[in-house]
Amino acid sequence: MTLADISAHLAEAAILLDFDGTLAPIVDDPAAARPLPEAAPVLDALCDRVGAVAVITGRPAEFVRELLDVPELEVVGLYGLSASPPLDDDVRAALARIASGEPGVELEDKRVSVALHTRRTPDPGAALARMREPVRALADAHGLTSFEGKLVVEVAPPGPRKEGAVQQLLTRIRPAAALYAGDDLEDAAAFDALTRSGIASCRVAVVGSGTPERVVEVADIEVDGPAGLLELLRTL
Numbered sequence: 343m344t345l346a347d348i349s350a351h352l353a354e355a356a357i358l359l360d361f362d363g364t365l366a367p368i369v370d371d372p373a374a375a376r377p378l379p380e381a382a383p384v385l386d387a388l389c390d391r392v393g394a395v396a397v398i399t400g401r402p403a404e405f406v407r408e409l410l411d412v413p414e415l416e417v418v419g420l421y422g423l424s425a426s427p428p429l430d431d432d433v434r435a436a437l438a439r440i441a442s443g444e445p446g447v448e449l450e451d452k453r454v455s456v457a458l459h460t461r462r463t464p465d466p467g468a469a470l471a472r473m474r475e476p477v478r479a480l481a482d483a484h485g486l487t488s489f490e491g492k493l494v495v496e497v498a499p500p501g502p503r504k505e506g507a508v509q510q511l512l513t514r515i516r517p518a519a520a521l522y523a524g525d526d527l528e529d530a531a532a533f534d535a536l537t538r539s540g541i542a543s544c545r546v547a548v549v550g551s552g553t554p555e556r557v558v559e560v561a562d563i564e565v566d567g568p569a570g571l572l573e574l575l576r577t578l
């Protein structure tokens with residue numbers, strides 16, 4: 343599937359986009375992430391011409407909605423897990439204890455999930471490696487799952503995340519063609535959902551620092567960071 347095929351079916355297509363590293367450059371402090379200034383106008387213009395435009399993110403949906411003023415944009419937050427109950431206080435407290443052993447770890451409590459970011463630690467890769475096992479053991483002991491992204495390990499309820507969210511969107515929208523763009527492992531899983539759907543689709547790897555090899559491997563197209571993605575979306 344090429345971009346030309348997406349363009350040919352634009353009015354019945356779905357454009358599905360990750361947020362961090364895809365529309366917003368990755369920054370050291372997750373709370374300080376902002377979309378590129380051109381992102382909102384580009385998405386707004388797309389909403390007029392495309393069947394459906396959605397952001398699918400691990401962030402709470404409100405975080406993205408506040409930063410992207412695009413009325414017709416659909417935002418699926420928390421990997422599609424927003425209906426899940428919050429994690430137990432015990433689990434949140436245990437994760438805070440694990441984080442406190444690594445100076446500089448940023449704990450992002452999203453209630454249904456908790457993410458531990460190591461970007462601001464002295465050695466982010468080593469800090470992530472040291473937390474991996476205790477976090478996994480804690481998740482296992484509580485019937486939860488742990489998973490990683492770029493310099494982050496997160497605990498959430500078991501089951502599909504972005505993959506499931508994309509599957510649900512595609513089932514509901516039934517687009518004639520779909521484009522998905524992302525930069526991290528959860529997005530590679532979303533690519534798989536697109537492939538399995540049988541819908542004509544184009545998978546875009548948004549390449550930046552730390553983009554996992556697997557994302558590039560399963561993508562049809564690579565673009566250079568959020569600016570490269572916006573350039574591509576303008577051509578549709």
Ligand SMILES: [Mg+2]
Nearest residue numbers: 360362363526
């Ligand atoms: Mg991302």
